[in-house]
Amino acid sequence: MRCHHLSPRGTFRRHQLVLACALALGAGTAQAQQATTTQNTPDPTNLDAVQVTGIRAAIESAVATKNESTSIVEAISAEDIGKLPDVSIADSISRLPGIATQRVDGRSQVVQIRGMSEQFVGTTLNGREQVSTGESRGVEFDQYPAELINAVTVYKTADAAVVGQGLSGTVDLQTIRPLSLGERRIVITGNGEKNSLGDLSPDGDDKGYRASASYVDQFADDTIGIALGVARLNSPFQEKHYKEWWWANTDVWGQSQPGKPADAIALQGQEAWVKSRDLTRDGVMGAFEFKPNEHFHSILDVYWSKFQQDEVMHGAMWTNDAYWTGMNGQPAGYENIGLTERNGFPIITSGTQTGVQPLVRNDNNTREDKLFSAGWTNTISFEPWTVSLDLNYSRAERRQSQLETYAGLADPQDVGFQVPISAGYGNYSLADLSDPNSVYLWDVQNYGHDGRLENSWQKDEIKAGRLQFTYDVDTAIVRSFDVGANINRRSKDKRSDVYFATLRNGATLVDPSLLMSPTSLGFVGMGDILTFNPRALLDQYYDVAISESNDDLRKDYVVDEDVNTYYVRANIDMDLTDRIRVRGNAGMQYISTDQSSTGFNANGGAITGSQTLGARYNDALPSLNLVFDFGDGWNVRFGAAKQMMRAPINYLSADSSAAVSQTTSLWEGSGGNPTLEPYRANAVDLSLEKYMGQASYASVALFYKDLDTYIYRQTIPWDFTGYDPDGETPISNIGTFSTWANGTGGYMRGVEAAVTLTGDLFSEALDGFGVQLNGSYTESSIDPDPNDNTPGTDTIPGLSKVVANATLFYEKYGWGARISQRYRDPYRGEYSSLFGQRQYRNTLSERSVDLQLSYEFPETSALKGLSLMFQVNNLTNEAFRTEVSESTNSTGLFLPEEYTEYGRQYLLGFSYRL
Template sequence: MTFHPVAPQPAVRLSCASPRKRGLVVACGLALLASTAAQAQAQEAPTPGDAATLDRVTVTGIRHSIETSVETKNESNSIVEAVSAEDIGKLPDISIADSISRLPGIATQRVDGRSQVINIRGMSEQFVGTLLNGREQVSTGDSRGVELDQYPAELINAVTVYKTPDAALVGQGLSGTVDLQTIRPLEYGQRRIVVSGSGEKNSFGKLSDDASDTGYRASASYVDQFANNTVGVALGVALLDSPFQEKHYKAWWWADTDVWGAPQPGKPAGAVALQGSEGWIKSHDLNRDGVMGVVEFQPNETFHSMLDLYYSNFDQEEVMHGAMWGNDPWFNNGAVSYDQVATTNVDGVPVITHGVLNGVQPAVRNDNNTRDDKLYAAGWANTVDLGSWSLTADLNYSKAEREQSTLETYAGLLGPQSIGFDLSASPGFNHYSLPDLSNPGTVYLWDPQMWGHDGRLENSRQEDEIKAARLQLTHDIESSDWLRSYDVGVNFNRRTKEKVAQVYFADLLNDRAPTTVDPSLLNAPTSLDFVGMGRLLSYNPRDLLSRYYNVYISESNDDLRKDFVVDEDVDTYYFRANLDMDVTDRVRLRGNAGAQYIRTDQSSTGFNANGGAVVGTQTLGTSYGDILPSLNLVADFGDGWMVRFGAARELMRPPINYLSADSDASVDPITREWQGSGGNPLLEPYRANAVDLSFEKYMGAASYVALALFYKDLDTYIYGQNIPWDFSGYDDNGVTPVSNFGNFSTWANGTGGYMRGVEVSATLAGDLFTPALTGFGVQVNGSYTESSIDPDGPDQGNGTDTIPGLSKVVANAVVYYENHGFAARISQRYRDPYRGEYGSLFGTRQYRNTLSERSLDLQVSYDFAEESGLPGLSLMFQVNNVNNYAFRSEVSEATGTGLFMPEEYTEYGRQYLLGFSYRM
């Protein structure tokens, strides 16, 4: 019987790479030469007669993971990268994003110290398609990018990253497509129960009285077959209670305000100065409960049915205690002055790095933020196989819910203060000398920074839902010398994303009179000694709300515009021909060719806000169609040598938040012309033509080397633009316009550009070289990517910005040893500076110039042998972020000097895990 599943088979300153960075990539290239030499030394080692079918060795552990991943890459008709579990419920890393980010051309973006989203080939998570068992997934974020920390690594059996699409890959991305896969119980073919647990600790310890530095992970998996192997069941549960800590410092912005006619007393003329600072500690307590279930039924060779269910509940509570202040010339009517100033020459520009600030009023911040995410996914696929014909029907559903609440309150000493400072022009923790901010008798609840309120609360709710149905007909052809089968299918996808937010201000009672806090409500003071800011008054602001504050709704136009609904109906029709032929006696050619036709209807409903009030709503939308041809060819030259070629038309629909129909639009009372800004429901996708070429050499079951080239020509890119806009249907608020057309600032399709790069990768087992290295192995890869696209638009940027997610150089290296039950692995990831996209103030998104990252992880484990009396038991010790590598960013000086100055410097500490796994 032949089973045909529905899921297709396998502004940053960027300079040229330094010699050290280039060496990471060159090292991968040298592996090509090394592998050829090693093969010559190991002629006695057996090689597979058919390079497309690798010998299977029944093992678990690192080698099993590598062998399965290499086999997936080898046998695929597309250019793919793969990660496989070492055993049931045991991916190579504790995070799916970490595992994926070690693959060639892929990098992770850290959020709050943990890997959350991935960038493929220099493009942000918004360009990545994410599937679960071949089905498109919703996002708990405010756009399309899937946050992978929602998926417990213990419940995922394998991950395949498609770098070239084929016509039957539905839900594909433009940069790549990630397919998360759960286990298939009938294919697994045996009963297995695995129970694991570990304790977790952060090296920073408890940074505040209300924080935790310890947690745990626990999981259990069960796989079995019944009724003469016609029914298979797989169940998995994963629990997580994980602490994350951070020590954070940020320089707000730098400028020589003399240029704007705003000098400050004591400031040297022409000197660049820091205009505001903040330091804080933040503690996150992450709790995630995940459940996975698979029921598989195959009573005969004709019928096959599979039901997949997945659920995840992700809760996070975050507490923050910090101090911050602005010291620009406009704060408090120019009250700030300088004393004892010293400057440092930075690229010919004097920068103030030492002195005393007078007239500053530091705000003590105590924040409490909560987040509750729920993720549901279900899919039911049924296949009827009638000889050379088979029909598969798939119904699937995916839904994400997020409820989020962010609360901040302010306190401080009464009256102006003096602050000593000692700054560096390089990334790192700067140091300040502050008065005591921990005394409950002198630190009052009030608004030291003159923000106009004494606290702020924002509650938001968001839902993202996909309902989809797919039908595929497959016909096997035995009479053709080159066409093995073809697939014809259709997929109907209905997606709705809705977001609602409410913003409240909190003002102190008695006309906002400064108030001290009852000592019974205080925590122990929090130390900011790592930046010299001393101790802070600390409390849980939610305990104070009803007692000290009047809380009332207060929403600006920007707040009102956060509410939106986006609907998408996406119908995909496709045809794929599967090819396989012998070109010569030694060369076999296989692959596929086909096309998709995608019809998209999209619309959005949002508010038109004006003056902090809703003056109207509107529903806008558009529809468009795309034909996406694709071709994948694999030339197998025997003896493990392969050349792959891919060519395709690709697209990615716009970020969902860009499609919002929100607006701030009004008629100018003097010119009577329309003007406004907001989202654009009329946006069309990013579209690109892509070509890929990969040269690969496979050596045994666990070794290969590859060189891949890619080129993407983006016809269009989406930029912020001012465009003509039809304001028909908008509320003119009583001012009659001269025309329904006016100027609108929004996202719009514009000219694209190229993305191109090279990737080199090698996975080499030590016994490939000599028996003395049995058990040892290395995995190394490096990539270089560049683009002509300026995210500010053609001729609009300063030439230093790059598209979000683009690191020119990305490299990974893993050295492992596994033998006699002992296993050890040390891994390092590197990525060049890039323009990252992050959550920012009040739920907005912000691009930030993120500096290079280099993180090191370590794993050690021991599996007890059968004869030990403890068969099936494994012990594990793991350290993440061994080198405590900081998150670093920089910001351009605001008055045109061309300097890039340090912005954020945040350390997250090391995560230690000690645990066990028991297999039955």
């Protein structure tokens, strides 16, 4: 934490407040350290070491970082991270004003800032742009253990010297600098973990553990520093899942069903399953620091993590839509129905589905992600010049395998049902789906195969170098100038193979020796289902052969980006009047981008050619940040900038499915668009802040972004020169192509408010108590799907109009307690869908509550250094809920889609500091 003040000559000086640090797992009773300088300024030469501990110390550090920054930022420190019951750094970040996370598989995964999806968020580690294990730019923060991150700064305004910025904001993760700690520190932590849902399936587990250790030391008269941290997470995630596929009045399309009243809206398919995930994450952080004198400073830091997930799923599903017929050739129908009216429309909510064919699914999905990041910075200072050179490398790899198998009864079934038209579980009465003498392996739903296997691999890699010159000046307005260049080379490569499994001897009963105990779907009334390990059955019962559709073939692509960033920045510090001090920065980035992609053209289930396409463009991005300090803790901040964000990487894929129409002799196709230009916006921010004491503040901020362009799917003219016409003769090489394209933009605007108060501000009797509250309201005029009139599609992905957080805490005499609640309004989320595709889904509001209780033994105790903790994540077992519009788009109704519970995570553990 740096404390800025005026010298007698009014120039800007920098100091550091050094806090204690421990890289402790989730329990985080270790001491915080906030010694990281920003990536934009040289290290300070004047260090004043002051050790403070506890939650209040962490809050003081975060408040000071916000106060002293020349940009509008939010911050958290290592102690703040450690004192919260967080699985990953994403949970900690989501408690900051205007920031929300999206839950995937029951855990916070991606960060969304100011109502914009993760695709608009820039992420850096120690100031260096990071790769992603996902398909695009959005970093999956559950890859980063909270215990290995020392501090986080979220930039909400643009800064000319921040490289890799996002359009909505930039998250900078920071690791420890060992020389700043000033003493040896060893911390060991351990936690046991249990999921409240218990063992949902015979091959699942509801118990796990977390452990970490860290070592920080200094040598050779504090000229050499070393920091090492390791963390391991073995966490059980459980899931009770129910989904209503889609709702429709199929009479509108001329498809009636036996027993269905005319124009009644009916559910067209359903599924329920339990999942057990064994999640293992190993993380290692290392830093080597060398500072032999005031002129030279060298830091080498390395981060590595491996994330492994083994997921088993056991469930049942079936379709009962008007277009499906069973093996007997008869369509599904209804008997003894019950209707519920909503907004004047009749909806079938109970009765009996006739002639359906329930499918028993036994799936196994494995995933392994590896992250590696390394950076080496060398800084030479001879007043008034400072020169720094940073070389860095970042790599992410993902290997994934998804296997699904099908089984069921031989004959069509009648199923009694009661389905809700508000979020919740349905109830179904099924025949016994666990009888090993009646449930066969076979293609129950007429998919055309008896099982499906998809293996995929992707690699994302960044090689970058940055050179910066800083020149200190002594004027009444400017204290220094920064001039720099960052050269960045990024490549993302994805491969996928799809196989179909075919039973060698047709419909087959499973050998009882290969069966497990049945899995219960009693939470939806479906009873028990046949359960087995699908991978154990592959060799014994199936022939597996590659079989890929056009969409499968198009999953293979390579995207390359060369991005050169040149910048200049003037750092401002002046006395505007006797009472008003102004500090900040003004600068310009010039970014040159050269992007290209190689992908395949797929037609008729075969590759008919490949193509490499791309684009070049340049952007000049001015920015201004000013802080008006009126004294007595009052600040007014103003920011203005032109911003850009490159398109999601998967949008840039050169994949396509194109052919010459036999009817019109014209080219038609669809796919990715490597010629996309970025999102571009003009942004203005204004913030009023009041700081009270060292750990309390209140702020109100307004922001406005005017996006010149937005990217959405369109049908545009396309030059098909070089494409194989596959025996057809086109009239012209110009045809039509459905793809991502730049289109009309709009505004994003909102207001944010935050307050942090400690009880001692009001009364000594309240010393130790505190509260942190924040909330934001955001709205947008952007229509991301202007050609789609489906209800709910006119909302920008990731936009929750209201996001709020509340934390109450107490810490005194060694006792600690903290309860936190996160809330976000309904939003349109983007998720992985069928066969790895991306899908937008209307996600309902979420209210997540976490609790932590702790006790730290005093220094006078024989157990000094030991802390004990009890934590509960998702205290209220908040369900994940989505809804879907009625499919004819004529009613305006939204009806339930998914309702999934993940249970509570209980943790009991310790932290010991030497």
